[in-house]
Amino acid sequence: MSELVNIKAYLNQLPATILKLLEVEPPTNQIPKPIDFIIEKYAGIKRVSINLIDNFGLFEITYFKPRFIITNSEVMVLLSTKNPYTLGVLHQMMFGGFEVEPNGFHFLKYLNAHDKNSCFIGREKDLKRYDGGTFSQLKDSDMNTWIESAKVINNYDLTWMHYLDFENLHKQQQRLKQRTPEELIEKLILRTDKWIKTNYKQLRPGSLMIILGDHGRSKLDFEYSGKIAQWREASVPIAVFIAK
Numbered sequence: 001m002s003e004l005v006n007i008k009a010y011l012n013q014l015p016a017t018i019l020k021l022l023e024v025e026p027p028t029n030q031i032p033k034p035i036d037f038i039i040e041k042y043a044g045i046k047r048v049s050i051n052l053i054d055n056f057g058l059f060e061i062t063y064f065k066p067r068f069i070i071t072n073s074e075v076m077v078l079l080s081t082k083n084p085y086t087l088g089v090l091h092q093m094m095f096g097g098f099e100v101e102p103n104g105f106h107f108l109k110y111l112n113a114h115d116k117n118s119c120f121i122g123r124e125k126d127l128k129r130y131d132g133g134t135f136s137q138l139k140d141s142d143m144n145t146w147i148e149s150a151k152v153i154n155n156y157d158l159t160w161m162h163y164l165d166f167e168n169l170h171k172q173q174q175r176l177k178q179r180t181p182e183e184l185i186e187k188l189i190l191r192t193d194k195w196i197k198t199n200y201k202q203l204r205p206g207s208l209m210i211i212l213g214d215h216g217r218s219k220l221d222f223e224y225s226g227k228i229a230q231w232r233e234a235s236v237p238i239a240v241f242i243a244k
Contacts, residue, residue: 003074004073004074004075004076005037005074005075005076006075006076006077006078007035007037007075007076007077007078008077008078008080009035009077009078009079009080010032010079010080010081011079011080011081011084011089011092011093011237012031012032012081012092012096012097013032013033013034013035014035014079014092014093014212014239015031015093015094015096015107016028016031016032016033016034016096017034017035017038017039018048018050018107018158018210019034019107019110019111020034020039021038021039021042021043021045021048021208022045022047022048022111022116022157022158024110024111024114024116027103027105027110029103030096030103030104030105031096031097031105032096032097035077037075038075038077038241041074041075041241042208042241042243044206045206045207045208045243046157046204046206046207047153047154047156047157047158047159047203047204047206047207047208048157048158048159048207048208048209048210049149049153049158049159049161049199049203049207049208049209049210050158050159050160050161050210050212051161051163051192051196051199051209051210051211051212052089052090052160052161052162052163052212052213052214053163053189053192053211053212053213053214054086054162054163054164054213054214054216054217055185055188055189055213055214055215055216056189056211056213056214056238057084057213057214057215057235057236057237057238058078058235058236058237058238059232059234059235060185060189060213060235061076061213061238061240063232064185064186064189064190066189066190066192066193067190067193068193068194068196068197068200069193069196069211069240069242072200072242073240073241073242074241074242074243075240075241076238076239076240076241077238077239077240077241078236078238079236079237079238079239080236081236081237082098083098084214084215084236084237085214085215085216085217086164086214086215086216086217087217088214089212089214089237090126090129090130093107093212094106094107094108094130094132095107106132107132108120108130108131108132108133108134108158109132109133109134111134111157111158112132112133112134116157116158117135117156117157117158118134118135118156118157118158118159118160119134119135119136119137119152119155119156119158119159119160120134120135120136120137120160120162121136121137121139121145121148121149121152121159121160121161121162122136122138122139122145122160122161122162122164123138123139123140123162123164124138126162135156137152141165142163142164142165142188142191142192142195145161145162145163146161146163146192146195146199148161149161149195149199150198150199150202153199153202153203153207154202154203154204154207163188163192164217165188196209196211200242200244203244204244205244206244207243207244208241208242208243208244209241209242209243209244210239210240210241210242211238211239211240211242212237212238212239212240213237213238213239213240214237215235215237
């Protein structure tokens with residue numbers, strides 16, 4: 001993680017930032033302006049691959065230390081937001097705020113309307129709510145999302161993969177009393193880190209990978225205590241940038 005640059009920004013600046021990177025002028029009269037540092041650093045990239053991971057933020061990257069992400073991170077943006085949970089993050093990414101399509105803006109619709117193509121891979125309920133008519137692939141598990149990602153990441157200007165196995169697995173394991181949520185989150189993050197590594201190897205030069213994290217679907221009761229509990233409570237969503 002040497003020479004990692006840490007900056008702070010608002011979550012709702014990411015849509016304009018990604019549009020600008022893909023040489024689409026963002027409608028800054030409708031959504032917040034882009035993050036200038038990211039625009040300057042990654043000027044000239046040809047495609048963007050977004051990996052949204054539930055239950056992944058500043059605490060998890062520093063506590064669980066996913067090897068590929070830690071080793072290859074170039075910039076980590078600490079994201080300020082009033083709602084760090086999954087639907088809040090998706091809402092702000094797609095609409096640039098908490099209103100539904102304010103002034104008609106929808107991130108993927110806007111991108112597609114300006115001659116860029118995109119692919120959104122995730123669960124049915126999220127695709128129905130957020131895909132905006134873009135090409136989407138419904139997958140019922142993270143494994144299937146990852147398998148599909150290998151087929152599409154070099155074929156679109158923007159690919160978006162959403163990893164969210166925790167929600168269903170946590171419910172199952174609560175019934176079976178097999179794992180604590182902390183153990184499950186660690187397992188899923190380290191597993192997804194390996195998948196993202198293989199995606200990176202497959203990406204063509206000129207690509208930018210963004211690993212985006214949120215606090216999951218809802219607030220959880222963790223068993224952390226003392227300083228670790230305080231650290232987790234203060235955690236914020238992050239966006240990690242890795243260029244190829």
